[in-house]
Amino acid sequence: MRLEDKLAAYLEYCEYRKQLDKKTLKAYRIDLRQYFEHVNADEPDKEKIEEFVTYLHKSYKQKTVKRKIASMKAFYNYLEECEIIAESPFRKIKVKFKESVTLPRIIPREEIEKLLNHMYQCLNENDKVSHKHMLRDVAVIEVFFATGARVYEISNIREDSINLNTGLIKLFGKGGKERYVQISNTSILEVLRKYYDENEQAIKKSGYFFVNNRESRYTEQSIRLMLKKYTKQAGIERNITPHMFRHSFATYLIEEGVDVSCVQQILGHSSIKTTQIYIHIAAKKQAEILKELHPRNNMKIVGAA
Known part of the structure; x- marks a missing residue:
């Protein structure tokens, strides 16, 4: 052969x-x-x-x-x-790899808040034509942070893969693996419904939920450029990428006490080892909090150093 x-x-x-x-x-x-x-x-x-x-x-x-x-x-x-x-x-053939831990870059909460506030302000100021496209961009960023999805997963959400009543989204991850992620925030669901109502014709024509100005799929590259534009407009100096929302989503959930296996399932990781990297970041944050805010810091103990 x-x-x-x-x-x-x-x-x-x-x-x-x-x-x-x-x-x-x-x-x-x-x-x-x-x-x-x-x-x-x-x-x-x-x-x-x-x-x-x-x-x-x-x-x-x-x-x-x-x-x-x-x-x-x-x-x-x-x-x-x-x-x-x-x-x-x-x-x-024996292949060995040196296991190294590279901590993912995350977006500070205040910068996510600043970005979203700027985008919602732009949304309220836009004319009717621009409004439908601005709605899309707000919806994309909200879904990034709400689901921790990868940029190509967001770009490839099909029209029939999202239930706007229940907030359940079907995503296709690496290797075409299918998983479901729930959006429960009512404000985000409202934005998604408004976006769909104003773009329904283009969505049905393309078959994709997020569409560009030419009524085709909103590509990964277009999403990256969109994020870069609004980050700059919002006065954020940090170079924010779509994948940083994924890192931030996972890190903040673990900081709030969500079990790592649950985060693994939401992110669609095959191995829990991949998800455990976020524990390192959460632990680093925990160390900072304890150093600054632990009640022992203000206790006057006689004889202690």
Whole structure:
């Protein structure tokens, strides 16, 4: 079986049997092409694979290296399961990663409040034509902070994936995994309903809930630029990105005492280890609070340092 046929069969399996999304399929395709171009062999030996793994470590960040190696392992596991090869060559390759904790950047609560206040002020001042687009932008930012969703998840919300009566939203995460997130804040639901009422025709035409001025899907890049524009207008110097709302959502929930497994489910993390990073941030905040506000600070204890 030719390499091209193996790759085609595997990607077809991923698309139709595993039902992976286009973004994941594209990443697999790029990773596998790069791998086979580098090793320059249909069935590379252990030495060539080791050379490629070393090249990855030299060229990419740890997160990217992990993904690329996972792509290759998954491909060979498929070939092994289909009995196209006797054994995956990666069974003999040991790859170790140094576990490092990089704390996600979050948005201070007062800056989220400042941004939303500015956007609502703009909403009240706009004319009728601009009002419908401003409503959309307010709704997008509110949904970011209300759900902790990724930017591509927000961009790809379908018209029939959101219930404006109950506030239940169906999201499609990494690998096309489906999950539901509840919006319970009545003010946010009211904004979403108003947005839908003023943009219903364009929404029905595109099939997507959030639409642009051309009645098509509101793309990830357009959302990023929109956020950048309003952040600057609000006088916020921090470079706020859509993903920072996700980090902030998780961190503030944990600070309020929400169980980490519940936050994991809401965010759509496969592993609780990914979610536990937010405990570090919450713990840091806790240390600051205790240092400044603990009642022991004001006690006068004779003989104490």
